[in-house]
Amino acid sequence: MKKIIGLFIVLLCFCTAKAQQTEVRYLSGTGPDHTVKWDFWCSSGMNSQKWSKIDVPSCWEQQGFGGYTYGRYYIYKEREKEKQYDAYREHDFCDEYGIYRHRFDVPDTWKGKQISIVFEGVMTDAEVKINDVIAGPVHQGSFYRFSYDITDKLKFGKKNSMEVTVKKQSADKSVNAAERRADWWLFGGIYRPVYLTAKPRTQIEHIAVDARADGTLRTDVYLKNISKGQQVELSLISCDSQLPIGRQVCGLSTEKKQTLTTHWNNIKTWDPEHPNLYRLTMRLLSTTGDVVHEITERIGFRTIEFRPEDGIYLNGTRLLVKGTNRHCFDPETGRTISRELSLKDALLIKQMNMNAVRSHYPPDTHFLEACDSIGLLYLNELCGWQNSYSTEIAEKLLPEMMFRDVNHPCIFIWANGNEGGWNAAVDNRFADYDPQKRHVIHPWADFNGLDTRHYPNGTDNMYRLERGHKVFMMTEFLHGLYDRGQGAGLKGLWSKFKANPLFAGGFLWAYVDEAVRRTDTGQMDTYGPNAPDGIVGANREKEGSFYTVREVWSPIQIHPLKITSSFKGDFYVTNDYLFSNLSECRMKWKIMRLPVPQVADSPVCLAEGGVLLPAIQPGEKGTAHFDLPEKFFNGDVLELEAYNATGDTVCNWTFPIKNNRKYFAEYR
Structure with missing residues (x-):
């Protein structure tokens, strides 16, 4: 009985935690390697004028529907130079459109929540119907996430229908001018994922952060249906170490948009050479301290200035x-x-x-x-x-x-x-x-x-x-x-x-x-x-x-190097990193013997080892060194390869130890 009660408590906690978070249910796949079949009808071009199936998300041309058009064709057409592009005029997409249909379930447990349908990207105009009711205004613009609140249009615990009409060219001339008269292939379709989200009615709708290098975090919080006396809890975890950084609680007013300012100690800043990231979780608390809704964003602390x-x-x-x-x-x-x-x-x-x-x-x-x-x-x-x-x-x-x-x-x-x-x-x-x-x-x-x-x-x-x-x-x-x-x-x-x-x-x-x-x-x-x-x-x-x-563009630059009989293993390097000391990197050397013509096919490594790099700051010049092996001058080529702090190759270089005259003289 104790085990059953314990299990019930765990399940209750799990359900409560799930209810506090934004729940997501995909109606499409998540990408080209994971798709869902929807019903589809295309107005013209390949496989048109008949209902069939299509993978979602996808570009319908790449699924064998409609026709191909390049954006510049319309530019040239407008300049009356279309004759040289006749090979690409087999299909004019001006009136091409597609109709998608799909049926989906909405669980009973979502009753009382705000349900939205989210489209990550549709080319180009999208009209959405849920259970034969228009979800909202036609969306125009290909590269943007958009959504509709469809709570009042759904049947909970039952099958729901969706129909999306997508027009390849927009009804708005400025959208076509901005997106379709361009130097790229023009595609049509629901080409990015589609999903449902379920949130509590009282919710954190959105946050926008200014996480600065000194640890100051200013957060614009957008709230819905907030009550007097509610609070928000902020917690921070390092994505690298998974260690918690801290927790802070801030009071709220009843405004829809509020700005919260907090400060966090022992922060590692984000830059292209040290991309330190943190998980910021915000929990909206009721007046009794219960978690009403929570969201998590991945952020980096850095200060951008122009x-x-x-x-x-x-x-x-x-x-x-x-x-x-x-x-x-x-x-x-x-x-x-x-x-x-x-x-x-x-x-x-x-x-x-x-x-x-x-x-x-x-x-x-x-x-x-x-x-x-x-x-x-x-x-x-x-x-x-x-x-x-x-x-x-x-x-x-x-x-x-x-x-x-x-x-x-x-x-x-x-x-x-x-x-x-x-x-x-x-x-x-x-x-x-x-x-x-x-x-x-x-x-x-x-x-x-x-x-x-x-x-x-x-x-x-x-x-x-x-x-x-x-x-x-x-x-x-x-x-x-x-x-x-x-x-x-x-x-x-x-x-x-x-x-x-x-x-x-x-x-x-x-x-x-x-x-x-x-x-x-x-x-x-x-x-x-x-x-x-x-x-x-x-x-x-x-x-x-x-x-x-x-x-x-190598951040480690080797100055012009010519190996002579007096070479002792020293050469100049410059640190072209912006944020890293050269001591964070390492370099290896190899002495290679090139293959003898008509005798050997592959070079032979005579010796290898590590280069001592100078601990110089960005923009500084210093001397790197390695001890020459005994057989150094028996080799034909010196190879150098540099690695960054994560072990990835930065660049490699080769320098002849012998000039071509000496090399060929040895193998006559």
């Missing part, structure tokens, strides 16, 4: 951004990206010794989570390829982006559009949703104290960047298609700009080739020369520029 005519600072250190532009893209699944691919991309970008990423729209949440975890700065952008949303649309989409992404420590700047796609009417609205007041830019423009000129060339542009008084950070440069690869010219251009103390870095264009494997032909298609030419291939194959970028 100092005019000076630089962008993180935790008091001036940033030098080494970044790339990345799209959420997979050749097989289009814009539907798995968590595994997001992590793979983040790691590949990190392997190139980059510390930052940018794209033209909010990415999948799991990519931002990867950037938080491994240490990549992120420049998050309200979409606007070269045209802007109308103010009416921008006022709706901006809070959707901000509410979803505001707490990610990786985000260091907000961008309002791109290359003319700026709606200045919402510039000041970013700060309404961001307690950190991160800087807002117009990519390609000299705006708000930050010059972000793209593809600098010509006397005027170079003079503007080299002799101007503004901080400058190129949000795009060295175009992979037009500048003959992103490694070509990087070293010279980078050293030229880096000499200027107002230089804050830049973002290469672009990270990945965007060739799509078409389901109608089975072929990989780049739309002629248009799909961006990336540093890695569509399947993430490393190309030549990958290794060039890695070496040019």
Whole structure:
């Protein structure tokens, strides 16, 4: 009996804890590697005019429905140059739409809660019906999380029906101008996950944090149905050690939005080289001290500052951004990206010794989570390829982006559009949703104290960047298609700009080739020369520029080294890290004997060992040393390989011990 009572208490505690949290029930799968079949009907193109099944989430073209269109086709069409693109005109998507239907259960235990249906991303216009009742206004905009409160439209404990009509092109001209007239493949569909959430009626709706490097935590808390006398409890746990940092309780008023300020001791700050993270749990307490609702966010403590005519600072250190532009893209699944691919991309970008990423729209949440975890700065952008949303649309989409992404420590700047796609009417609205007041830019423009000129060339542009008084950070440069690869010219251009103390870095264009494997032909298609030419291939194959970028942007720089008969194992290194002492890294050496032509196929390692690196601070130069082995000058090549604090390769270098004349003389 005691065991039964004990089990009952445990189950009761479990149920109570579950009731306190936001419950989530997926109606779709979680990504391309985990999908759910829904009923689907497409208006035109492949497999149209008949009901069938489709994987959700997905882009319907990659499931064999509808037709393929590239964004630039409509730009060229408007310029009356469409004849050269006839091969891509087999299907005009202007009126293409799809209808999704799905049935789902809602448990009886959710009665009395607020139930919402959440869409992480739909291209492009979405009309949602629950049990034949419109859930709310048609949502317009592809890259944003949106939701509807459907509590009063549900049948608890019974089957419910859902119908979603998705139009590939928006009924709003500004949405098409901002998102669809662009240099990328246009897809349609429910391409990110769909799920239900259940929350108590009295709830923490949302929090937005300003977690600063000194341990100060200022939190904007958005509450619903709050009563006088309620409190909120904050607790903090280190994601690395899982050790609790502390617990604090704050009183509340009855306002819907309140700002709480707390201070936490012994905090480790977040930066790209030390991405320390914490789990912040907030519990809403009743007047009797019971937990009514709780939410958890992963945060990092760091201070971002923009100092005019000076630089962008993180935790008091001036940033030098080494970044790339990345799209959420997979050749097989289009814009539907798995968590595994997001992590793979983040790691590949990190392997190139980059510390930052940018794209033209909010990415999948799991990519931002990867950037938080491994240490990549992120420049998050309200979409606007070269045209802007109308103010009416921008006022709706901006809070959707901000509410979803505001707490990610990786985000260091907000961008309002791109290359003319700026709606200045919402510039000041970013700060309404961001307690950190991160800087807002117009990519390609000299705006708000930050010059972000793209593809600098010509006397005027170079003079503007080299002799101007503004901080400058190129949000795009060295175009992979037009500048003959992103490694070509990087070293010279980078050293030229880096000499200027107002230089804050830049973002290469672009990270990945965007060739799509078409389901109608089975072929990989780049739309002629248009799909961006990336540093890695569509399947993430490393190309030549990958290794060039890695070496040019290596945070450990080896000064020019020529091995002569008097070489004693000493060479100069510079610490190009921003936040790390070189003592956090290690380096190994190998003496290699190259294969003899027509005799051996593989090099032979004659000796290997460790290099003693100097304990120098960022920006300092010092002498590294290793003791030469007895057979050093019998070798042909010296190999050096550096590793960071986590054991990952930073870069490797090779230096000839013998020149080619001596090498060939030995094997005549």
